[in-house]
Amino acid sequence: xxxxxxKGVAVTEVQRRFYASAIRKWIMRLFGLTLVAGxxxxxxLAYFSWQTSRSYSHEYSDIDQHFRYGSIxxxxxxxxxxxxxLTLPDAFPEYFGExxxxxxxxxxxxxxxxxxxxxxxxxxxRRLGVEVAWLNCAVxxxxxxxxxxxxxxxxxxxxxxxxxxxxxFLALFEMAVDRRFNPDNILPVIADSTGGLGWFERLALxxxxxxxxxxxxxxxxxxxxxxxxxxxDWGPGRVDTFSGYKMIHLEYTYEELDESEKVxxxxxxxxxxxxxxxxxxxxxxxxxxxxxxxxxxxxxxLGAGVTEETVLHHSVERVAKxxxxxxxxxxxxxxxxxxxxxxxxxxxxxxxxxHGYQAETGYVFAGxxxxxxxxxxxxxxxxxRLNSYTERLSKEQRQFFADDRDYSFRYFRKTNGYxxxxxxxxxxxxxxxxxxxxxxxxxxxRPAADRPTSFVRGLIAVDLEGGGFVAPTGCHPGEELREGFxxxxxxxxxxxxxxxxxxxxxxxxxxxxxxxxxxLEYLKGF
Amino acid sequence: MSLFxxxxxxxxxxxxxxxxxxxxxxxxxxxxRPTQTRINWETMFARxxxxxxxxxxxxxxxxxxxxxxxxxxxxxxxxxxWRELGKQVHDHDCKYIxxxxxxxxxxxxxxxxxxxxxxxxxxxxxxxxxxxxxxxMNKGQIRHMIASFGRxxxxxxxxxxxxxxxxxxxxxxxxxxLSSGINDRQDEYGGSLFNRARFLLDVIRSIRQHAGDxxxxxxxxxxxxxxxxxxxxxxxxxxxxxxxxxxxVEATGADAIHASIGSLFPHPLNPPGxxxxxxxxSTYDAMLSSGGATFRNYLxxxxxxxxxxxxxxxxxxxxxxxxEGVSTEEARAIKRAVSIPxxxxxxxxxxxxxxxxxxSGGVDGISMARALIANPxxxxxxxxxxxGPERPCTFCNKCLLNAPKNPLGCYELSRFDGDHDRMVETxxxxxxxxxxxxxxxxx
Numbered sequence: 001x002x003x004x005x006x007k008g009v010a011v012t013e014v015q016r017r018f019y020a021s022a023i024r025k026w027i028m029r030l031f032g033l034t035l036v037a038g039x040x041x042x043x044x045l046a047y048f049s050w051q052t053s054r055s056y057s058h059e060y061s062d063i064d065q066h067f068r069y070g071s072i073x074x075x076x077x078x079x080x081x082x083x084x085x086l087t088l089p090d091a092f093p094e095y096f097g098e099x100x101x102x103x104x105x106x107x108x109x110x111x112x113x114x115x116x117x118x119x120x121x122x123x124x125x126r127r128l129g130v131e132v133a134w135l136n137c138a139v140x141x142x143x144x145x146x147x148x149x150x151x152x153x154x155x156x157x158x159x160x161x162x163x164x165x166x167x168x169f170l171a172l173f174e175m176a177v178d179r180r181f182n183p184d185n186i187l188p189v190i191a192d193s194t195g196g197l198g199w200f201e202r203l204a205l206x207x208x209x210x211x212x213x214x215x216x217x218x219x220x221x222x223x224x225x226x227x228x229x230x231x232x233d234w235g236p237g238r239v240d241t242f243s244g245y246k247m248i249h250l251e252y253t254y255e256e257l258d259e260s261e262k263v264x265x266x267x268x269x270x271x272x273x274x275x276x277x278x279x280x281x282x283x284x285x286x287x288x289x290x291x292x293x294x295x296x297x298x299x300x301x302l303g304a305g306v307t308e309e310t311v312l313h314h315s316v317e318r319v320a321k322x323x324x325x326x327x328x329x330x331x332x333x334x335x336x337x338x339x340x341x342x343x344x345x346x347x348x349x350x351x352x353x354x355h356g357y358q359a360e361t362g363y364v365f366a367g368x369x370x371x372x373x374x375x376x377x378x379x380x381x382x383x384x385r386l387n388s389y390t391e392r393l394s395k396e397q398r399q400f401f402a403d404d405r406d407y408s409f410r411y412f413r414k415t416n417g418y419x420x421x422x423x424x425x426x427x428x429x430x431x432x433x434x435x436x437x438x439x440x441x442x443x444x445x446r447p448a449a450d451r452p453t454s455f456v457r458g459l460i461a462v463d464l465e466g467g468g469f470v471a472p473t474g475c476h477p478g479e480e481l482r483e484g485f486x487x488x489x490x491x492x493x494x495x496x497x498x499x500x501x502x503x504x505x506x507x508x509x510x511x512x513x514x515x516x517x518x519x520l521e522y523l524k525g526f
Numbered sequence: 527m528s529l530f531x532x533x534x535x536x537x538x539x540x541x542x543x544x545x546x547x548x549x550x551x552x553x554x555x556x557x558x559r560p561t562q563t564r565i566n567w568e569t570m571f572a573r574x575x576x577x578x579x580x581x582x583x584x585x586x587x588x589x590x591x592x593x594x595x596x597x598x599x600x601x602x603x604x605x606x607x608w609r610e611l612g613k614q615v616h617d618h619d620c621k622y623i624x625x626x627x628x629x630x631x632x633x634x635x636x637x638x639x640x641x642x643x644x645x646x647x648x649x650x651x652x653x654x655x656x657x658x659x660x661x662x663m664n665k666g667q668i669r670h671m672i673a674s675f676g677r678x679x680x681x682x683x684x685x686x687x688x689x690x691x692x693x694x695x696x697x698x699x700x701x702x703x704l705s706s707g708i709n710d711r712q713d714e715y716g717g718s719l720f721n722r723a724r725f726l727l728d729v730i731r732s733i734r735q736h737a738g739d740x741x742x743x744x745x746x747x748x749x750x751x752x753x754x755x756x757x758x759x760x761x762x763x764x765x766x767x768x769x770x771x772x773x774x775v776e777a778t779g780a781d782a783i784h785a786s787i788g789s790l791f792p793h794p795l796n797p798p799g800x801x802x803x804x805x806x807x808s809t810y811d812a813m814l815s816s817g818g819a820t821f822r823n824y825l826x827x828x829x830x831x832x833x834x835x836x837x838x839x840x841x842x843x844x845x846x847x848x849x850e851g852v853s854t855e856e857a858r859a860i861k862r863a864v865s866i867p868x869x870x871x872x873x874x875x876x877x878x879x880x881x882x883x884x885x886s887g888g889v890d891g892i893s894m895a896r897a898l899i900a901n902p903x904x905x906x907x908x909x910x911x912x913x914g915p916e917r918p919c920t921f922c923n924k925c926l927l928n929a930p931k932n933p934l935g936c937y938e939l940s941r942f943d944g945d946h947d948r949m950v951e952t953x954x955x956x957x958x959x960x961x962x963x964x965x966x967x968x969x
Contacts, residue, residue: 012641012815013659 048129051200057125058114059315063322067156068138069114071123072319073312078216078305079132081209082124083197086117087190091180095171105171106162106236106458108144108154121160129200130209135304137319139163140239140268143428145469147332147462157326158428159237159268161469162458164485166234173225176217183210223247226254231263232497233478235485236458238436240264241285241303242388249302250396263499264388267436272425273363275324282371286434287386288419289394292411293320299397299409308401327362328425333464333524343522346515350508354420358526363424375417380448380504382435386418426526430468431457437489437502441467441523445516448503454488456481467524529881530909533577533891535867536781538689538742540577540621540891543884544905545784547871547893548625548693548746550582550596551934553956556637558588558598560607565614566956567934571898572618575905579615580691580746580784580893581624583698586678587671589646590628590699593930594637599624599678608685621688623742626678626733628671630699631660632791634813634930641815646671648702648709648716648725654756655790657818668715668725671699675729676736679743689742691784692729696748696791700726704771705789707753707762719763723771730778744782744869745775748796749856751789752843762789765856769863776864784869784893785860787853792926794843797896798852798873799921801840803833809931849873849921851883858888869893875919877908899925900936917941933957 010016057071089096097104107119115124121139125132143158175181183206190205191197197205224247231240242264246252266286277284278293290296297320301311335343347357353367354374365371376383391414401407418434432438439455440463452473461470475486477497489500508519530542553563564582571579585591585598599608608624615622631647633640634656646667647660663671679690694700702708703725709716715724726745733743751762763771772783788796807827814820826836850873857870867890874880875897883889898904900919907915924937935953942949 012636013644014641014657014815014817017644017659018818 051129051204054129055125055127057312057315058123059312060114063318064156065112066315067136067319067322068110068120068142069118069123070136070315070319071125071312072136072301072304072306072315073310074136074301074305075123075125075132075134076127076310077134077307079125079127079134080213080217081205082115082118082131082133083190083194083201083205084186084210084213085122085133086115087186087193088175090193091186091189092171092175092178095175105168106160106164107139107168108142108160108162110154120154121163128208129204137271137300137304137316139165139304140300141271143237144460145428145462146460148464150332152460155329155428157272157323157328158270158425161237161268161430162460163268164234164236164458165239166228166231169224170228172217173221173228176214176221181214186210220248223251227257227262231265232491232500233485234265235487237431238265238267239303240388241266241300242393244303245397246393249307249400250393258390260384260387261390262388263384265499266385266434267429267431269421270328270425270429271323272326272328273324273365273422274320274326276363276365277371277422278324280365280371282365282422283373283415283419285389286418286421287389287415288371288373288417289389289413289415290411294407295409295411298401298407299412302400308404313407328428331427331525332462333427333467335521335525339518339521340525341522342515343518343520346508346511346519347522350511351519355423358424358426363422363526365422367420369420370422371420373415373417373419377417379418380506381418381433382437382499382501382503384499384501385434386415389414423523423526426523427462427467430463431455431471431487432468433502433505435499435501436487437500439466439468439471439473441520442516444505445508445511445520447506447509451502453490453502454486456484457487458484464524467520529877529884533867535689535742535744537740538578538621538781541619542575542577542905542909543891544576544880545869545891545893546571546576546579546898547784547895548580548583548691549895549899549934550593550929551956552593552595552929553933554595554597556594558585558591558596558600559604560597560611562959563957564597565611566958568611568622569614569618570902570956572615572620574898574902575909576620576894576898577891577905578621578623578688581622581687583627583693584624584678586626586628586674588639589643590630590633591637591640592627592629592633592698593635594639595635599626599681600674602681602684605681605685608682608687612685612687623689623691623744624682624685624687625691625693625746626675626682627693628675628699630702631658632697632699632702633658634816636816647699648711651708651710652818654759656813656816656820656823658816659818662711665713668728672725672728672732676732679733679737679741683737683741689744689781690733690737691744691746692726692733692780693746694726694748695746695784695786695788696793696796697789698791700729701748701751701789704747705751705753705762706767707751707760707789719767719770720774723774726771727774727778730775730780734779739779742782743780744784745772745780746784746786747772747775748789749785749787749853749860752787752793752795753789755790755794755843756839757842765859768856769860772860772864776866780866782867782869782890783860783864784871785853785857785889786871787856792923794840795847795852796872797921797923797926798844798847798849799896799923801837802922802924802927803827803830803836805924805927805937809928812930850876851879854883854888858883861887861889867891871895873921875904875914877913896921896923896925899934900938900941 059070060066089101102119109119122133123136140160142156143161146152281291284290284296301316354369356365356367356370394412394414397412398409400409432444438444443451454475455471455473459470463470477488479486489502533540533543554561587600612622631645631653633645644659644661646663650662682690704722709722749768750765753762826832852872861868869891870889871893874892874894880892897919901915920938922938
C-alpha cells in the first residue's frame with residue numbers, strides 16, 4: 001500500500017519508499033543505535049569505575065608479616081605505583097648505587113616479601129585501578145643485626161638501623177624532576193622489567209597514575225626539598241619526624257620556620273613492650289610530648305604517609321596491640337655474674353630511677369622518673385630535636401582527627417627536655433642518646449668531651465665489648481665508606497653539626513674505671 | 527540431423543537449427559519506437575546465417591521495460607516500424623520471432639515512464655538483488671496484463687513477424703508468478719504449481735485468442751530457478767516443476783520451448799561466464815537510484831576489499847559447471863518430457879557440442895547471443911566448414927555488464943588486440959546508416 005507522503009518531494013518510487021518507510025526504519029535504527037551506544041558507554045563506564053573503584057589495601061593474617069608488609073593506609077594517600085617503584089632502579093640506575101635496588105638506601109629485604117623487590121616497610125594496595133605501595137611502621141622499626149658467629153638476624157620492633165630515609169626522599173625528588181620521568185620513557189622500562197602491561201593498566205599509568213605521581217612528588221619536593229637539602233645528612237637509622245609533619249600535613253612554608261627548629265633529626269626509637277609504657281602514661285616521643293600511646297601511634301602513622309581519610313585504624317591498632325607485648329630478644333651477651341652483680345648495684349643507685357631495670361622475669365618499668373621528661377638544662381643533650389617541636393606545632397597537631405572523638409589528638413604538648421626512656425632491648429638501641437650521637441654504652445659512660453666525635457653508623461655487627469653495634473671511630477664526615485655512614489658531631493671545618501651533638505647525659509661519667517666496667521657488664525645484658 | 531537442416535515447428539519452418547537468442551541493447555527511442563539502429567543490429571545477425579532471430583526483450587506495456595531505450599510493442603503505432611525490421615531480416619532468409627515480455631519487478635532503469643511508480647509483480651516483496659520496488663497485481667491488473675500480451679502478439683502478427691516468444695524465464699514477470707521462491711500470493715495465481723503457472727497459461731490462451739492458432743508461439747522458461755543468489759532467499763522451482771509446467775504449456779497451445787536457467791537476470795548460471803568488477807563498477811552507477819539495495823551492491827562492486835564478498839555470493843552456485851552448454855542437461859530433460867521442439871540456450875559456441883546435441887536429438891535447436899555478438903557470422907563460418915571463428919567469444923560478460931550504461935556490443939579488448947578505438951568503432955557501427963552497417967564490418 002502507498003504510504004502517505006508529501007506530494008512532490010519524492011521523485012522516484014524508490015525515493016518515496018525510502019522516505020515513507022525507510023526513514024522510519026532508520027529513525028528506529030538510530031534510536032536502537034543510540035540505545036546500544038548508550039549501553040556500551042554505560043558498560044565502559046561501569047568497567048572503568050569498577051576498575052578504578054576497586055581500592056583496597058593488603059593486610060596479612062600473620063602479625064609479623066602484617067607489621068612488615070601490611071597496610072596502615074599510607075599507600076592510599078601517598079602511594080607510588082608498585083611497578084614504578086620496581087622500575088625506578090632500572091630507569092634511574094645512578095640513584096641506586098652499586099646495589100642497584102632499594103637496599104642501596106638500607107631498606108631490608110626478605111625472601112618472603114609478597115611483592116618481590118619491594119623491601120620491608122612498604123605496604124601494598126590498589127588505588128584508582130593501579131597497584132600502589134608506600135611506607136608502614138616497619139620501615140622505621142625493623143632492624144638487621146649480626147651477633148658475632150651467627151647469621152644476620154632481622155628484628156621487628158628495633159630501630160631500623162640501616163635505613164637512610166633522607167637519601168631515599170632526596171633521590172625520589174630528583175627523579176621526579178628528571179626529564180626521563182615521563183610515561184614515554186618509563187612505560188617501556190616498566191613493560192620490560194615486569195613482563196608486560198595490560199591495556200587498562202597502561203592507560204591508567206600513562207594518563208593518570210604517572211602524571212599524578214610525578215605531580216605529587218614534585219609537590220612534596222617543593223615543600224621539603226629546601227629544608228631537607230639544607231639539613232645535615234641524617235645518615236642511617238634517623239629521621240626528622242616533625243619537619244615532614246609541618247611542611248606536608250600543616251603546610252608550613254620554609255620561611256615560617258625558625259632557625260632553631262630546622263633540624264629535628266633523631267634516631268628511630270625501639271618500640272618493644274609498648275603496653276607497659278602506655279598504661280603507665282610515660283611521656284612518649286624523645287621529648288615526651290605525648291603520653292597517649294594511641295595518639296603517638298596515629299601520629300607516627302601520619303608521619304609514614306597516611307591521612308585522616310586513608311588511615312586504617314583497625315590495622316594500626318592491630319599492630320599497636322601486638323607491640324604492647326612484643327619483647328626485645330634477649331641480649332646475646334653472657335655477662336660475668338659477679339661483675340654484673342656489682343654493676344647492678346651501681347645501676348640501681350644511679351640509673352634505675354630514670355630508666356627502670358632488667359630483671360630475670362623481664363624488664364621492670366619502675367622508678368620515680370622513668371618515662372618522665374628531664375629538663376634540657378639538666379640532661380644537657382643536643383637540643384635541636386627538642387626545639388624542632390614547637391608550641392605552635394603542638395597546638396596545630398591537636399586539630400588532627402578533630403571530627404572523630406575516638407581519635408582526636410588531645411595530649412600533644414611542648415616540653416622542655418627529653419623523656420627518660422626505658423632501656424628494654426638496650427643492646428639493639430645503639431647508637432645511643434636520642435640522636436644516636438654516642439656509638440656504644442662504653443662511650444656513653446665517658447664525659448662528653450671524651451666521646452668520639454665521629455664514628456661509623458649503620459653497621460649491623462653487634463659489639464659485645466662496648467655494647468651496641470660495631471662503630472669504628474675516626475672517620476671523616478662526608479667520607480665514602482664501603483659500608484655504613486660516617487656520623488660526625490662536627491663538620492669538616494670543626495663547627496658543630498646541628499642535631500649531632502653528643503653532649504649531656506653525663507651520668508656515670510665520673511664513676512671509677514672498675515665501676516664503669518661493672519656497670520657496662522650489667523648493661524650489656526639488657 | 528545436421529545443424530543446417532530446417533527445423534519445423536507447427537506453424538513455422540526455420541532454415542537451420544541456429545537461433546539468435548534474445549538480446550537487447552539501448553538502440554531505440556525513449557518512447558519505445560524501434561529505430562534503424564535496431565534494424566542494423568538485427569540484420570547483422572540475419573546476414574551471419576542464423577535461421578531465426580529471437581528479438582530483443584520487447585515489453586508489451588510501458589510499465590514492463592527493463593531499460594528505457596529498448597523497443598516496445600505496447601502500441602499499434604509501432605507496427606510499421608517492426609514490419610520494416612521484419613522485412614529486412616527476412617531479406618536474409620532469416621525468421622524473426624518477437625519476444626513478448628514484461629519486467630515485473632525486475633526493472634533495471636525505469637526511465638521517465640516508470641521511475642515514479644512501483645512495478646507490477648506477483649508479490650509486494652522488493653526484488654532481492656537490487657531492491658527494485660514493486661506491488662502485487664490485483665485481479666484487474668492481471669486481466670489487463672493477460673490481454674496486453676494477446677494484443678501485442680496480434681501486433682507482431684500484423685507486423686509480419688514470424689512468431690512470438692513469451693519471456694517466461696530469468697526472473698521477469700512470468701518467473702515472478704511461476705517461482706515458488708517469489709510468488710507469495712494467496713489467490714488462484716499463487717500457491718500450487720498449477721496456480722503459479724496459471725498466469726502463463728492464461729497469456730498463452732490470450733495470444734491464441736488474439737493472434738490465432740496459426741501463429742508461432744514459443745515459451746522461454748527457466749528449467750531450474752536457483753532462486754538463491756542471495757543466500758537467505760527461498761530456492762524456487764526445481765527441474766521437475768518446470769517439466770510439469772512445460773507439459774501444461776504444450777497442452778495449452780504453445781509450439782516450442784526455449785530452455786534457459788535461473789530466476790534472475792543476470793544469474794550466476796545465465797549468461798554463464800566471468801563477472802568483471804571493474805566493468806560493473808563503471809556502469810552500475812547508472813542503476814543507483816533504481817533500487818533500495820543498489821548502493822550496497824555498488825560498494826561491493828566498487829571497492830576491491832569488498833569484492834570477495836560478492837564474488838563468493840556469485841560464484842558459490844556455479845561450482846565447476848562449464849561456461850559452454852551450462853544448462854544442456856536440463857534442456858534434454860525437458861525435451862524428453864514434451865513433444866514440441868525444444869531450443870536450448872546457455873553458452874554455446876563449440877560447433878561439435880552443438881552438432882552432437884542436435885544430432886543426438888537432445889534438443890531441436892540451440893540459441894546463442896554472446897557468441898554471435900562476437901562473431902555474427904558464426905553460422906556461416908560453421909556452414910562453410912570451419913570449426914570456429916578466429917577470435918571466439920571469451921564469455922567475459924562485459925557486453926552484459928555494460929548494458930545499463932553503454933551500447934550493446936563486444937567489450938573484450940583482447941579481441942581487438944588491445945585497440946580501444948577499434949573496439950569502440952566496431953561497437954558503434956550499428957549506429958551508422960543502414961548502407962554502412964550493411965557492409966558487414968566485424969572484428
